[in-house]
Amino acid sequence: MRLPEPCGPLSEGVVETLRAQPVGPHAVPEPRAMGDVTYPLTDRDFQLALWILYELHYRGFDDVEDPRAEWDPLLMVSRAALERTYEHAVRELVAETPQDAPALEDLGDTPAEQVTAALVRMTARSGPSDVAQFLHRRASREEFRSYLAERAVYHLRESDPQSFVLPRIGGAAKVALAELQYDEYGGGRADRLHQTLFARALASLEMPTDLAPYVAQATGATLASVNLMSLFALNRRLRGAAMGHLAAFEATSSLPCERILRGARRLGLPEAVQDYYDEHVEADAVHEQVAIRGICAALVEDEPDLAPDVVLGATACLAVDGLAGEVLLESWRSRRDAPVAG
Amino acid sequence: MSERRVVVTDCPGGPLLVRGADEVVGVDGTSAAVERAVVAVCRCGRSERMPWCDDSHRDRRRRKKP
Numbered sequence: 001m002r003l004p005e006p007c008g009p010l011s012e013g014v015v016e017t018l019r020a021q022p023v024g025p026h027a028v029p030e031p032r033a034m035g036d037v038t039y040p041l042t043d044r045d046f047q048l049a050l051w052i053l054y055e056l057h058y059r060g061f062d063d064v065e066d067p068r069a070e071w072d073p074l075l076m077v078s079r080a081a082l083e084r085t086y087e088h089a090v091r092e093l094v095a096e097t098p099q100d101a102p103a104l105e106d107l108g109d110t111p112a113e114q115v116t117a118a119l120v121r122m123t124a125r126s127g128p129s130d131v132a133q134f135l136h137r138r139a140s141r142e143e144f145r146s147y148l149a150e151r152a153v154y155h156l157r158e159s160d161p162q163s164f165v166l167p168r169i170g171g172a173a174k175v176a177l178a179e180l181q182y183d184e185y186g187g188g189r190a191d192r193l194h195q196t197l198f199a200r201a202l203a204s205l206e207m208p209t210d211l212a213p214y215v216a217q218a219t220g221a222t223l224a225s226v227n228l229m230s231l232f233a234l235n236r237r238l239r240g241a242a243m244g245h246l247a248a249f250e251a252t253s254s255l256p257c258e259r260i261l262r263g264a265r266r267l268g269l270p271e272a273v274q275d276y277y278d279e280h281v282e283a284d285a286v287h288e289q290v291a292i293r294g295i296c297a298a299l300v301e302d303e304p305d306l307a308p309d310v311v312l313g314a315t316a317c318l319a320v321d322g323l324a325g326e327v328l329l330e331s332w333r334s335r336r337d338a339p340v341a342g
Numbered sequence: 343m344s345e346r347r348v349v350v351t352d353c354p355g356g357p358l359l360v361r362g363a364d365e366v367v368g369v370d371g372t373s374a375a376v377e378r379a380v381v382a383v384c385r386c387g388r389s390e391r392m393p394w395c396d397d398s399h400r401d402r403r404r405r406k407k408p
């Protein structure tokens with residue numbers, strides 16, 4: 001994959017730096033631009049800059065010549081600055097999210113019980129999302145494709161962020177996370193790797209199977225939802241939030257996947273598209289239990305101080321992904337309302 | 343090699359997680375092959391993918407009429 005086209009001063013700073021200097025240390029991209037970011041959660045330039053810096057830790061870019069860019073100290077400074085702003089915005093969003101849940105202490109006797117109850121409660125409230133309902137009943141083929149394109153930024157890298165957490169936790173929580181990841185990674189079968197299942201779904205619709213074209217058009221909110229996982233997974237101090245995020249993600253996946261599957265059937269989309277969502281109905285019903293009871297409960301039993309972070313990560317997942325969903329729905333709405341040209 | 347064990351874990355309000363099984367036999371005698379390391383077996387009776395849990399236990403609107 002090649003570096004994406006920048007779309008503002010922040011992503012331009014990062015891209016120019018990575019392109020211009022074949023070897024590090026790289027200059028810190030223009031810090032002034034950061035002051036212009038008013039709402040990082042949907043700011044595409046901001047999120048793209050952060051996404052590019054994170055990508056150096058995943059598969060990287062063909063046109064970044066210096067393999068050491070990943071750990072370049074000055075790029076780390078840039079990443080840390082972007083992360084600080086992003087984390088602050090996420091915490092603010094979480095604080096604004098209406099909490100009708102009782103305090104953790106009132107939800108059970110042990111941290112494990114409390115966290116389990118909080119996660120179950122928090123995810124029970126959300127029925128199938130508006131996006132899933134739209135895809136189920138109303139979406140056109142084109143709209144369905146645009147959904148796949150938007151989600152490709154995550155699904156082509158599905159579950160990779162959480163793998164960074166494995167060495168950061170221990171005992172039963174580690175075992176449970178490994179078990180969940182094993183399933184995500186195909187359960188020993190390369191052809192069942194979830195990333196591959198998604199690529200196959202894209203290919204069946206004659207859509208590209210590499211990430212670059214999707215990153216090029218993804219909204220700021222979509223990049224934010226992917227960056228959130230990297231933020232939590234790549235910072236050891238946020239490991240609790242990473243696992244809370246995973247639990248909320250899995251627990252709100254099965255029912256929507258069923259809806260999306262029905263939408264795909266309604267539209268007569270190819271088998272490979274149906275297969276991806278079909279796989280996730282059952283898989284995520286399992287993963288939800290493993291993530292809540294296996295990973296999160298065991299994690300806070302081991303490290304009780306992480307309980308509030310687990311809840312933070314779960315709340316952040318629902319809020320940020322909710323935001324990305326709203327942006328997507330809004331784009332469908334406005335396109336449907338737009339007067340037909342000509 | 344250690345001896346293989348089948349382990350069943352209770353998830354209150356949800357399914358039973360089963361590890362290490364080869365098949366699950368439904369009340370009507372039909373057998374479903376276990377194709378993943380862990381499976382969730384429905385206990386609420388509302389799944390549309392019996393014997394597997396499809397998360398319907400958390401969808402309050404999909405409760406089957408008695």
Ligand code: FES
Nearest residue numbers: 384385395398399
């Ligand atoms: S226990 Fe989950 S659907 Fe029945």
